[in-house]
Amino acid sequence: MFNPLVSIIIPTYNRANLISETLKSVLDQTYTNWECIVVDDGSTDDTASIVADYVKSDARFQYHKRPETKIKGANACRNFGFEISKGEYVKWLDSDDLISDDLLDSQIKTISFTSEFKNVVVTSKWNYFKDTLINVKPKEKEINKNYDSGFDLINDFGEYNLFVPPHIYLVDRFLITKCGLWNESLLINQDGEFFVRVLLCVNKILHADKGMVYYRYGFSNDNTSSFSSEEKCRHSILSWILIDSYIKIHTNRYTSIKYVNNAKKILLDNIFYKDLLKDYQWFLGKKSIYKKINFFQTMPFKYLKNVVKKIVNE
Structure with a gap:
């Protein structure tokens, strides 16, 4: 058995x-x-x-x-x-x-x-x-x-x-x-x-x-966002750089897959630290190359918001 x-x-x-x-x-x-x-x-x-x-x-x-x-x-x-x-x-x-x-x-x-x-x-x-x-x-x-x-x-x-x-x-x-x-x-x-x-x-x-x-979800009144500080924004970007690297090494490809590109859109639409965007432009690209989406109505935003609440409150 x-x-x-x-x-x-x-x-x-x-x-x-x-x-x-x-x-x-x-x-x-x-x-x-x-x-x-x-x-x-x-x-x-x-x-x-x-x-x-x-x-x-x-x-x-x-x-x-x-x-x-x-x-x-x-x-x-x-x-x-x-x-x-x-x-x-x-x-x-x-x-x-x-x-x-x-x-x-x-x-x-x-x-x-x-x-x-x-x-x-x-x-x-x-x-x-x-x-x-x-x-x-x-x-x-x-x-x-x-x-x-x-x-x-x-x-x-x-x-x-x-x-x-x-x-x-x-x-x-x-x-x-x-x-x-x-x-x-x-x-x-x-x-x-x-x-x-x-x-x-x-x-x-x-x-x-x-x-x-x-x-x-909804277990806390904490409105902390994934993008509430420059440090969290940087770590969001770094996490996706790591993910992108793992996938590229695994698949022996040079370009990002759709899963990563979706994340790049989210990051570009919601990070407003100009110096940070400039530092990672090589990875994220520019905002103008992506069609603007209503991120706050999407499931990824709802998921990320809850994840961050969990991280803050454990």
Whole structure:
């Protein structure tokens, strides 16, 4: 029987009002061979005591504080959690998001039904939610399928102008050791940079027909934007330079694919630091070469805004 250990790794910071709901969604999994590692980035609220209740009631839960030798940030917490984890497969989960009770079971069964046990990633359906999961149905049907390569999925991200949250993925542990851990220096788009590296290494992407993940939005009144400071703008650009480089090296091409060009349009339309645009004109080009889009009505903006809120609030 195929029954591998799954490591669920959750970075957290001051999530006392939300983390219990997240941990309950883990506890409710019909697939039972998992460990859940919560790494606290220095919470000053009741996060620790709430997680402690789960640890006391179920030995599969672990609570750790980010070591002082690690820099502050969700990525350092994710990396530490991975270093102490033991699972053959890994799921990254944020401390305010949820997973359906059949998600792990569906993703593990998807692997067991194929001959591909290594170098694989399993995806799932997903959607946003706010206060309730009632009537929340899966979205992004275009990419709810198997792929022969990770590059094909990345191409479809560009074709359909899509982003997906990190917790749709169940990742073979070997892929993470092969492709490298999370970039602890990036302030923005860390998941995009990380998962492009992972996807370019996979042999096959499998899609689980059942189960889904829920990405919370509207959890904070914080209006912080990806483009609210010059430093964040610079890191946004740098993350896409890295992504573009990985793809070009992988495909042995000189020009950017549509996925990256879509991101360039977003950056050009929303970064207003002239010196910064000048510094990276070699990568971004000029605003005049792109047709102006109403970025604030697009799904990429809504996704990036929520991602940044998560980074700020963890």
